[in-house]
Amino acid sequence: MALALHLPTPAGALAAYQLRGTSPARPVAAIRFDRIAYSAAHVVADPLAAVDPWIQCAVDWDATIAYRRHLWSLGLGVAEAMDTAQRGMGLDWPTSLELIRRSLDAARDVPGALVACGCGTDHLSPEAAHSLDDVIRAYEEQMAAIERLGGRLIVMASRALARVAKSPTDYEKVYQRILSQARQPVILHWLGDMFDPALAGYWGTKDIDAAMDTALGIIAAHADKVDGIKISLLDKDKEIAMRRRLSPGVRMYTGDDFNYAELIAGDGHGTATTHGRSDALLGIFDAIAPAASAALGELAQGNVEKFHAILGPTVPLSRHIFAAPTRFYKTGVVFMAWLNGHQRHFTMVGGQQSARSLVHFAELFRLADAANLLEQPELAVRRMKTLLALHGVD
Template sequence: MPLSIQLPAANGTLATYTLRGAPLARPAPGLTFNRIAYSAAHVVADPLAAIDPWLQCAIDWDTTIAYRRHLWSLGLGVAEAMDTAQRGMGLDWSTSLELIRRSLDAARDYPGALVASGCGTDHLVLDDVKTVDQVIAGYEAQMAAIEKLGGKLIVMASRALARVATGPADYERVYDRILSQAKQPVVLHWLGDMFDPALAGYWGSTDTDAAMDTALGIIAAHPSKVDGIKISLLDKDKEIAMRRRLPAGVRMYTGDDFNYAELIAGDGHGSEPTHGKSDALLGIFDAIAPAASAALGELAQGNLEKFHAILGPTVPLSRHIFAAPTRFYKTGVVFMAWLNGHQSHFTMVGGQQSTRSLQHLAELFRLADAANVLVQPELAMHRMKTLLAMHGVDQ
């Protein structure tokens, strides 16, 4: 029997929606990819904790780590303690470090599992940061803590640096210091201000081309210390232009949640392999993990049409989840995890489940169905009806 539900329409009325999609088969174990693929993983809040959720952070550790095990089982890496995990938006540094420790411990059960961990300056009180030296010390403190655990670094963009830097030279000084002492090659992180308004003008300029020149100069000065750079500018042309200018062997990790399918597929430009394609470090891979795994498996076998057939339908869903205000995309990621049975509730750190409207979530449900990523349709339908009932919409 078809599964149907009354969903709010754009004009504010209710309209019958019948599920049309079919969940993708789980990819076979042991898939190998010809792209490196990190999923920036979310955290699961503890809804029973006696805290003030706007002010304090409580994590359901078992369910949070279980989700990482799910990602590793699909062949995906985990980009830990990033913005998808609400880093700096509910998740503080001490909890982030505990998350990193637990994730690294769990990864030992999966030979070859990839984990890279966010290193930033978010433990600093912004109003107290007056100098670049304070930013450097902040980075060094987190570097030391993560490297002590054996972790690989993702050097996250710093709100503190964006606040105190007076131009490109300050960025060059900070990154020269950090890269010079990194124990293993790092992933750099360029997060656009659509994700975090506090990062406007990163690399010392509001002109993207000038900012890119600075970032590329820093990488060129330390090519052996940079595994790659993740850029999240939601501009595929900027990403392609930058990856073609990277030093040989330095990877472009796409963070473009609007255009990832074509960027990962690549254009075959040039003789240097990393110049013609992007690897991936994406928040959307958390929400569409089985589809991402299946598509990457097809790509590795040379089945480009199958790759696009699987991943292409997820792009409209991703563009909706990451629609402006883009910084609220975490709500859609956690909503997908709830619909798909990876957590028992739709509660988020910082109470951020409230950042998207019922209209937004209803359209997300439709697009997830169209993308074939509702892995348990009956459960997803039941939970969508529960959400509607909480908003006064009875079926």
């Protein structure tokens, strides 16, 4: 099969495209990373379920868990039931809990498998939250359910809290209650409003520096209960500023899908009491898992140039997948999984496969090829042609 096809351009025309055909980077087996690296993993929808996708959730459990086994085989941890899994955009809390249960069960069969589980308040609609106590009870309900399964917590940002909180003090009250009860150190999650507009003004202010002060104060007051914080602000300077101020022993997990390569590599300013590099908890690692694993393996061996040579070309793809409206990035992540043969179809929970345009997918295809991320080029071409045909492009 010829590795060529015609792809739409932003001008509305078709242009011939010839694949590079470069082999993807292959991770070296048995190398231990010197960073903790979680991939926020997507869910595979069940296209044969008799549901209304916009309002009902149907998951192909076998394919979903198989993808998590793939991530573990590459040395990556799984951040489960996060926004990459369409939490709050098609994946409801009962299904999220079932996902967490199945992932934890599967992880027990994989030596060294890391799993951290999203704990939020999404079963409480923001409109139904009338007080901080409502939010606390919602968090506690999910905490208890996840910890009962043996899961470690990622305390997700709460739309309900963003709605009812009136000041930074309100955030301090809620997080004090949650952290004081946690059985083991948690990962906090600061998700910017580019990912979820309902989270604007999180930590009690729209001033990012002031918000950072509040978050750092909460962490310092409960450092023994905080493993780290993931921030997803798409602003590397803010992340660097915050990680230099973190309490000793508290990790910065980059959630910056625009600048992750340089943030993980570090800036050389680390000391015994400050942090000069970031660990990772990234949605893009779902889409670029083999390259991420290969790059982290090189970094662990001190091969910084090879790390950047592998991971650097993936950054333009990630910036495209996470382009505004950023909350639709899940569509690109699942599209990559389909192109690479990790699922049989391109349908999504909530019907979110329709969230991006054909032109967007065409550019994603080009960038994935340029980054050496098409694991089975012939299959990728065949599937891209199928998508084109569905849109009337023969």
